[in-house]
Amino acid sequence: MFNNICIDVDYSQLYKDGQRIGGDVFLLNRNNDKNRICATLSDGLGSGVRANVLASLTAHMGQQMSFSPMTLAHSAEIIMDTLPVDGEKGISYSTFTIAQIVYSPGKDNIEVALVEYDNPDSLRFEGSTPIDWDKTAHKLHRKAAIKDETVLSSYFKMKIGDRLIYFSDGVAQAGVSLGSINLDADTSSDSAMRTAEGTSFKAQYSVPSAQPAIISRKNNNVSSKGWGVDKVREFISSTLEEDPEISSRDLSRAIVTKAYSYDNYHPNDDITCVVVHIRKPRRTLIVTGAPHNKEYDKELAKKIASFDGNVIVAGGTTAQIVARELGTVVLPDKSPSGDLPPASIIEGVTLTTEGMLTLTRATERLSNKVLLKHMPEDPAKEIIKIMRQTDQVEIIVGTKVNDDVDDPNLAVNIGVRIPMIERLKKALEENYLKEVEVHYV
Numbered sequence: 001m002f003n004n005i006c007i008d009v010d011y012s013q014l015y016k017d018g019q020r021i022g023g024d025v026f027l028l029n030r031n032n033d034k035n036r037i038c039a040t041l042s043d044g045l046g047s048g049v050r051a052n053v054l055a056s057l058t059a060h061m062g063q064q065m066s067f068s069p070m071t072l073a074h075s076a077e078i079i080m081d082t083l084p085v086d087g088e089k090g091i092s093y094s095t096f097t098i099a100q101i102v103y104s105p106g107k108d109n110i111e112v113a114l115v116e117y118d119n120p121d122s123l124r125f126e127g128s129t130p131i132d133w134d135k136t137a138h139k140l141h142r143k144a145a146i147k148d149e150t151v152l153s154s155y156f157k158m159k160i161g162d163r164l165i166y167f168s169d170g171v172a173q174a175g176v177s178l179g180s181i182n183l184d185a186d187t188s189s190d191s192a193m194r195t196a197e198g199t200s201f202k203a204q205y206s207v208p209s210a211q212p213a214i215i216s217r218k219n220n221n222v223s224s225k226g227w228g229v230d231k232v233r234e235f236i237s238s239t240l241e242e243d244p245e246i247s248s249r250d251l252s253r254a255i256v257t258k259a260y261s262y263d264n265y266h267p268n269d270d271i272t273c274v275v276v277h278i279r280k281p282r283r284t285l286i287v288t289g290a291p292h293n294k295e296y297d298k299e300l301a302k303k304i305a306s307f308d309g310n311v312i313v314a315g316g317t318t319a320q321i322v323a324r325e326l327g328t329v330v331l332p333d334k335s336p337s338g339d340l341p342p343a344s345i346i347e348g349v350t351l352t353t354e355g356m357l358t359l360t361r362a363t364e365r366l367s368n369k370v371l372l373k374h375m376p377e378d379p380a381k382e383i384i385k386i387m388r389q390t391d392q393v394e395i396i397v398g399t400k401v402n403d404d405v406d407d408p409n410l411a412v413n414i415g416v417r418i419p420m421i422e423r424l425k426k427a428l429e430e431n432y433l434k435e436v437e438v439h440y441v
Contacts, residue, residue, distance in 0.1 A: 023051025
């Protein structure tokens with residue numbers, strides 16, 4: 001059964017102006033056998049393809065070693081020894097921040113091991129209040145480096161309401177080439193924005209209708225050295241005071257968007273922000289297929305009526321059963337449906353769609369990590385929107401074959417309902433780190 005604590009990890013990212021590939025790389029993996037999550041942010045030297053290759057190498061090394069028996073601090077030292085040093089600048093080819101989150105089966109005990117090398121300082125919050133914590137410095141002496149290098153490690157526990165936030169220097173140094181800017185001026189931008197999505201990452205960024213005129217030094221949020229960690233901390237604290245329940249996704253997007261504005265809407269560097277939030281989970285119930293025993297219809301309706309979260313009903317026969325037992329009717333929905341059957345409306349149900357075709361289409365997109373902005377407006381996209389904002393998904397699958405199936409092709413689709421649901425479960429768990437339970441009735 002699901003527990004009542006969620007570890008919400010998400011990120012947002014913009015590429016450097018003019019680049020089609022990012023030099024910042026974020027990787028997120030979960031090892032269910034060891035109750036462990038690893039979230040790695042690496043920033044490659046420079047930008048574009050070269051930086052991406054360097055950052056990817058570092059991030060993948062961090063991910064692999066974080067799941068090994070050795071300590072994270074020791075893993076970081078090995079990564080540093082492995083990484084080459086730039087011959088001209090005498091500095092490492094890549095920086096990194098690695099958070100290893102280990103939790104008990106009930107998630108009542110959540111411990112974090114954090115290592116940081118040359119990225120801006122990570123931030124922690126209890127609610128909207130920033131908190132300080134002790135870090136251990138590990139001095140490294142690499143021959144090719146022009147100076148001694150320091151890797152910081154720390155260990156702490158997290159509870160409901162706590163957040164850990166870390167980011168690349170594209171956030172901390174936002175606006176460094178502009179100094180202070182007047183955000184009250186009329187602004188516009190014709191710069192094409194490039195966004196990236198992660199294990200759940202859906203954000204689009206709004207661009208003001210006009211470009212900031214650099215005519216004033218009145219705003220103190222950006223100095224000649226950029227936005228700065230202290231000002232970022234103040235912005236986060238203020239945002240959390242206004243919206244204590246903001247998701248990791250939305251908070252990371254807010255931070256990246258603010259940095260983007262300080263860069264005059266032409267990012268001087270890749271901008272990436274990661275947020276870890278411990279909170280109560282958001283849940284979704286998916287019901288598809290008629291129960292094998294009709295006696296279960298009433299129990300199904302009770303489950304839907306009392307469910308604390310979103311409810312998706314997929315399938316015409318299933319919709320009729322649910323509406324009948326809830327004492328309501330199925331109404332047409334005029335929302336766009338593309339080449340899929342249109343959705344319907346049932347009072348008390350978040351989304352009602354056709355069954356196999358729509359669920360199969362949603363499963364394909366989730367399996368292939370298709371970005372929301374690349375999907376047509378149809379019921380499958382609506383399912384995915386709900387899934388992306390959900391932590392725990394319960395799927396109830398009816399095992400009765402519909403009596404009115406005459407089309408042999410449709411009969412084949414119904415015959416593979418169970419394998420399709422298993423593919424959906426796998427995509428949600430592996431690609432988006434959702435918790436999924438499936439019940440066959």
